[in-house]
Amino acid sequence: MNVISATCRDEVLSALADGHTSVLAGGQSLLPELGGRSGRRLVDINAVAEFEVLAEADGTLRVGPLVRHRTFESDAVTGPLGGLMRRVVRNIGHPPIRARGTMLGSLAYAHPAAEWPVLTVILDARFELTGPGGGRTVPAEQFFTGPFTTARRPEELLAEARLPVLPDGTGVGYAEDRRGPGIYPEAAAMAAVTVADGLISAAAIGLVNAGPCPVRARTAERALVGSAFSDAAVLAAADAAAQLDANLSDLDGSERRRRQRALQVLTRRALTQARENTGP
Ligand SMILES: Cc1cc2nc3c(=O)[nH]c(=O)nc-3n(C[C@H](O)[C@H](O)[C@H](O)COP(=O)(O)OP(=O)(O)OC[C@H]3O[C@@H](n4cnc5c(N)ncnc54)[C@H](O)[C@@H]3O)c2cc1C
Numbered sequence: 001m002n003v004i005s006a007t008c009r010d011e012v013l014s015a016l017a018d019g020h021t022s023v024l025a026g027g028q029s030l031l032p033e034l035g036g037r038s039g040r041r042l043v044d045i046n047a048v049a050e051f052e053v054l055a056e057a058d059g060t061l062r063v064g065p066l067v068r069h070r071t072f073e074s075d076a077v078t079g080p081l082g083g084l085m086r087r088v089v090r091n092i093g094h095p096p097i098r099a100r101g102t103m104l105g106s107l108a109y110a111h112p113a114a115e116w117p118v119l120t121v122i123l124d125a126r127f128e129l130t131g132p133g134g135g136r137t138v139p140a141e142q143f144f145t146g147p148f149t150t151a152r153r154p155e156e157l158l159a160e161a162r163l164p165v166l167p168d169g170t171g172v173g174y175a176e177d178r179r180g181p182g183i184y185p186e187a188a189a190m191a192a193v194t195v196a197d198g199l200i201s202a203a204a205i206g207l208v209n210a211g212p213c214p215v216r217a218r219t220a221e222r223a224l225v226g227s228a229f230s231d232a233a234v235l236a237a238a239d240a241a242a243q244l245d246a247n248l249s250d251l252d253g254s255e256r257r258r259r260q261r262a263l264q265v266l267t268r269r270a271l272t273q274a275r276e277n278t279g280p
Contacts, residue, residue, distance in 0.1 A: 001034070003042045009050060009130075012157055015043035017132050019154040025065060026101035028093070029109045053160070061163040069098040069106075081123075081165050083277065084172035084192055088115045091174070094182035108158045112147045113184035113209040121214040122190065122206035125163045131156035144213040167202075170194040171229075173273030175266045176208065185209060187259060189217075189241065189266035193224065193274045200224045200233070205241060205270070207263055217241040220267065229275050238268035 003024065006012045015021050021041040024030060034040055045051055045065055053064035054076060061077060069092050072085040092098055092106075092115055106116045107127070120127075120140040127138045129152055140161075143151050152158055166172070176188030188208035194201050203224040205217040220240040227233040242264035 001040055001042060003044050005044045005047060007047050009048065009157075009159075012043055012045055012048060013130060013132065015041075016155045016157060023065070023105075023108070023157065025105035025108075026068065026097075028097050028101035029105065029111070056165060059165050061165055063103055063161045063163065065102060065104045065158065065160075067103055069093075069101050069103060070095075072103070073098065079165060079168065080170035080172050080192065081163065084119070084166070084174065084190065087172065087174040087273075088119055088190060091115065091176055091178075091185065091188070097182070104158050104161060107143070107161060108150065108152060110144055110146075110148050110150050111184065112212055113186075115185070115188065115190075115208055117144055118188075118206035118208050118214040118216075119190060120161060120163065122192065122204040122216050123163050123166075125161055127158060128160040128162070129153075129156045130159040135159070140214075141216070147212050166192055167194055169196060169278065170202075171274035171276065171278030173270035173275075173277075175269035175273070177262055177266065187262045187266060189263060189270040191267070191270040191274045193229065193271065193278065195229055195278050198228060200227055200229055203237075205237065205267060207241060207267070210259070210263060217267065219243070224271075229278060234268055234271045234275065237271060238264045241267040 004015045021043050024042040024044045051064045051066035054067050055062050069089050072089040077085055103116050106114050125140040127143050129136050138151050170192050172192050174190045176185040178185045185208055190206045192204045203221040205220045207215040207217055220237040223237045223240045224233055242260040
């Protein structure tokens, strides 16, 4: 392997300019994939101090390329957004993976069963991509284009994720099924539900491993907005979330029914958690 150690953003960008060099961030997905094969050009970004940015301003959380998963286990991010990230992150891999792996590495890798891509899509996050021609901003929903594929061009760095902060009064929840510790989930659901004056004013529901790209359960969200956060509303939204035939159309009938049932149960659990921690 030919590894360039960069110490600043410009060195990273000039290494990427040939279109055949890959960023080495935490290495938790890239190195197992390479399996020690030589010949690949990598640019190691781990010494670029400016990439450690994690800052909140004007209702937006900015996350740089060297913010490790583990950071989100602490109270580094406050309020309902921090609460949702803490619930999600403790399910990613196992502690050594969370200590090395980065949030932006997970977004760039775009594994269909990864948690962060879904979280960024349901929150309407925006991504900053920087390349030789300058920078551009891509909404999360347009960034993920298929399993392991994104709108990022080979010569671009995923330079920052910008996540809108969730307002007070938002309850959050996360539930998942997995076959064992330290592996990707079979399926998962996450929810952020805002209540104002006794009624749901906004709802974001995401499903993990429910399609080739992160799935946002918009019908379920619409079923909630304007209702009281009742048992009946939770059940109706969970039913709606499970009706995602288009995304599961590659599965045969019994497998699709099993997956739909799982998504229904997981959405109900995530919403029930959200209802329990909806604060004033
Ligand atoms: C056993 C195991 C279990 C796991 N379980 C889970 C799980 O349950 N959930 C989950 O979400 N993940 C899981 N992961 C993956 C883990 O979250 C990785 O940390 C993550 O996918 C990649 O982050 P990284 O920083 O290690 O990136 P790397 O491995 O360094 O890079 C991954 C890819 O992204 C590119 N890349 C990285 N950063 C950038 C950037 N800033 N700009 C452009 N390209 C970039 C690299 O070039 C490479 O193609 C697991 C991994 C393992 C090995």
